[in-house]
Amino acid sequence: MDWLFKSLQHDFMQRSLVACVLIGFTNGFLGAFVVLRRLALMADSLSHSLLPGLAVGLILFGLAPAGLFFGALVAALIVALGAQLLAKGSRIKEDTALGILYTVAFSVGIVIISKVKVRVSLLHYLFGNILGVSNSDLWVIYGISLVIIPLLVGLQRPLMLTLFDPSVAKSQGVRVTALNLVLMISLVLSMIASLQAVGVILLLGLLISPAATMYLLCDSYPMMLWGGGLLGMIGSCLGLLLSDWFNLPSGACIVLVLGFFFCLAYLFSPRYGLLPKLTKRRHFHDQSLARWPHDEA
Numbered sequence: 001m002d003w004l005f006k007s008l009q010h011d012f013m014q015r016s017l018v019a020c021v022l023i024g025f026t027n028g029f030l031g032a033f034v035v036l037r038r039l040a041l042m043a044d045s046l047s048h049s050l051l052p053g054l055a056v057g058l059i060l061f062g063l064a065p066a067g068l069f070f071g072a073l074v075a076a077l078i079v080a081l082g083a084q085l086l087a088k089g090s091r092i093k094e095d096t097a098l099g100i101l102y103t104v105a106f107s108v109g110i111v112i113i114s115k116v117k118v119r120v121s122l123l124h125y126l127f128g129n130i131l132g133v134s135n136s137d138l139w140v141i142y143g144i145s146l147v148i149i150p151l152l153v154g155l156q157r158p159l160m161l162t163l164f165d166p167s168v169a170k171s172q173g174v175r176v177t178a179l180n181l182v183l184m185i186s187l188v189l190s191m192i193a194s195l196q197a198v199g200v201i202l203l204l205g206l207l208i209s210p211a212a213t214m215y216l217l218c219d220s221y222p223m224m225l226w227g228g229g230l231l232g233m234i235g236s237c238l239g240l241l242l243s244d245w246f247n248l249p250s251g252a253c254i255v256l257v258l259g260f261f262f263c264l265a266y267l268f269s270p271r272y273g274l275l276p277k278l279t280k281r282r283h284f285h286d287q288s289l290a291r292w293p294h295d296e297a
Contacts (some may be wrong), residue, residue: 007244012131019133019141020236020254023194023206026145028232029152030190031211032224033183036163040208041095042080042184045102047191047203049079051109054125054195058116065136069192076188079105106200128199128251130240137196144193148186152225155179160221197236198251205255209262210235216265216272235261 007013034043053075054068061067079101086101087094113125124132133141152159159179161169166176191203198206210232214224239254267275 024233024236025229028210029229035211045098049105055112130197209258
């Protein structure tokens with residue numbers, strides 16, 4: 001059994017495992033808000049819009065983590081805010097505006113990276129490579145997680161009210177617009193922290209798969225938050241180990257493990273699973289009631 005964990009003796013694997021713990025928990029926790037608020041399209045759009053910011057950061061600052069961080073942050077915020085401005089200033093809906101802007105931004109990023117002189121593979125940013133996490137990358141991931149989790153925990157009650165009924169939240173003095181902005185910025189920061197692990201293409205799977213799995217397993221809001229974080233952490237670590245054992249891409253393995261968890265919940269969830277619904281005995285109330293004599297009024 002020693003061969004299973006022999007690779008963890010190396011520094012790069014230890015850094016990768018710590019990164020999986022941090023980004024897995026943060027994405028699983030944050031994903032609950034994305035699933036309940038139905039922001040999957042926005043999350044996917046923002047993840048793709050990170051690429052041009054990374055490309056500009058590469059040109060201006062090379063591979064410095066700070067340059068890549070701020071480049072990706074600015075690009076995602078431009079797309080998110082631009083979609084809202086475009087929707088308010090025309091008859092175009094916000095989802096259509098997002099679809100246009102993020103595909104244009106993604107295309108710009110591909111063109112810029114193809115011309116950049118820094119030695120970097122486009123696939124590295126599209127699909128991730130968590131084995132390449134450096135100490136500076138790990139500090140960025142840790143800092144982002146340390147900001148997002150306490151912030152969302154502190155805002156848990158107003159966020160819950162905003163998620164389920166924004167009009168009631170606004171009537172009770174909750175600043176709905178400000179909370180939505182906080183959620184969007186947290187989403188972007190979490191994506192930036194996860195880029196090294198799964199890349200812009202697979203980010204959405206890491207973000208919403210744990211939350212969607214917990215959504216099928218429970219009806220508790222706190223359980224969905226903390227359970228999603230725990231599931232994301234376990235799935236990320238297991239995906240990393242599987243990628244090492246079988247020499248497979250780490251980002252794809254992480255998303256596949258989380259997708260496998262979701263399939264298990266979809267099939268076997270005691271209350272919402274497919275198989276329990278099919279095997280549950282149906283009680284034909286009307287036919288049973290007809291067998292018993294009853295007085296007519």
